[in-house]
Amino acid sequence: MEFKLILKKIEGTLSPEEQIIFDNWYLQSQRHRDYFHRVTQMKQPIGDIDTLKAYEKISKRLYRRKPSKLYYKIAAAALLLILISLPFVTNKNNQKFPPSTNEITKPSQTPILIGTDKAVLTLEDGSEIALEKDANFQNNYANSNGKELVYTSSSKNNNTSSIAYNTLSIPRGGQFYIVLSDGTKVWLNSETKLKYPVTFSLTTTRKVELVYGEAYFEVSPSTMNQGQGFTVITQGQEVEVLGTQFNIKAYQDDNYIATTLVEGKVRIVGEQTSIQLQPGMQSKQDINSSKIQSLHVDIYNEISWKEGFFSFKNKPLKDIVKQLSRWYNIDIEIHNEKAAELEFNGVFNKHQKLENILNIIENTNEAKFEKKGTKIIMK
Incomplete structure (x- = not known):
């Protein structure tokens, strides 16, 4: 399987035919799954840079003969040079939103601890x-x-x-x-x-x-x-x-x-x-x-929690905040039922502050979060 399919998988841009190829490769062995998770750890969080285009540019400069193990190792290593550390989330229209520089409104400064x-x-x-x-x-x-x-x-x-x-x-x-x-x-x-x-x-x-x-x-x-x-x-x-x-x-x-x-x-x-x-x-x-x-x-979306990531694909916001509330041990009350039903895509490292993730969601302008004491209100 071509390495670029792994990148497209992480970006969420696989075609139905490519998804079948990826799934067959992923299910083939534990070694393949381990390799994918290692690449994911290098790649996450994902930012606005077009990593697929950058990868293709790099791959053209590499060996033009039949790809070898060395080819993929070089490509994976080169991937590190083209990454930035901004996570992302997309809405149902596939618009990509980088993190907001605005902080969540939080009258109380009680810190939210990472799991x-x-x-x-x-x-x-x-x-x-x-x-x-x-x-x-x-x-x-x-x-x-x-x-x-x-x-x-x-x-x-x-x-x-x-x-x-x-x-x-x-x-x-x-x-x-x-x-x-x-x-x-x-x-x-x-x-x-x-x-x-x-x-x-x-x-x-x-x-x-x-x-x-x-x-x-x-x-x-x-x-x-x-x-x-x-x-x-x-x-x-x-x-x-x-x-x-x-x-x-x-x-x-x-x-x-x-x-x-x-x-x-x-x-x-x-x-x-x-x-x-x-x-x-x-x-x-x-x-x-x-x-x-x-x-x-999509198996990865179902088991990514085990690998240290939240991975959401067409996931309603109400289900996303439920998962976040468990990991960060804080109640998130939904006061915006319309936004709660909206579907989002995104991949986040679990070992970052909750505020970072909520700021990214806020940047879609679909919902706002306010911290009140020991809970968060989604408005």
Whole structure:
């Protein structure tokens, strides 16, 4: 695949045919996804400069023979020289808006903190342990350095007659990473709770419960776990997998559960029906009716939070501010219902001040934000 398709993907200018080519390449291997994310980190935040045109100018000066690995490395390195650090957002008319120099109206100067790695671990006996920076934890089954929680292999701790359960809760303004005892890796987003066994039985299906929130799973294959499958239980549905990567979004203030498959196969089992997903597809279950539908989605937009970015494509502003409020741990009240329904496109680094992002949205002249004490009003 040509490198310029990666640039066009980040810019949001792929044609339908190019999107298919990109999706096939992206889903082909974890190596491709890692490479795309590295380029994204170099490229973000995106500014007004026409990087695609600049890239093409550079590529013409490079080797004119068949592209090699060196060609792409040089092109990627050259990309660093043509970037600026201005993020952007576009409205439904695809107008691009750079950051505004105006600050959000804010009578109160209480700072809005950027989200960090933090969680609360609840043990079987009900005791709670705060996991955060500079707070180390260790017991017979797990240890944490404040950024991640790692459990001991199930095979080493499978002598117990009964299974003990722990719960990991991520507050608003937090995120965390956990490695379960079977080797499954889970990235947990803000305002999320996961319940799981301290050690898995080697004779039954491995089961965890996403009580609420959003989590990305990289499941340890059944071949490494005595042939046992893996199931994620959420409200009203179960996701059955056999060694795969997927994202589940099941927030309490949403009226649906969204499961996005990145790699492998999953089976969504609802109260009324069940469906099987292929990579690049998402299931959406309506909480009220329990009906499940499947659709093709842009995977990067669904899992960018795990890579440290907000990525929005034709996303209503009301959904954008909901996501921002979780990460920055601040309530954003919507007083402009018309603006709330407007759709925007944009990519933002999560590790920047909220004010920067809101200023960019304000620059579209579609909405205004005012900080009042511990909340923000969208007018």
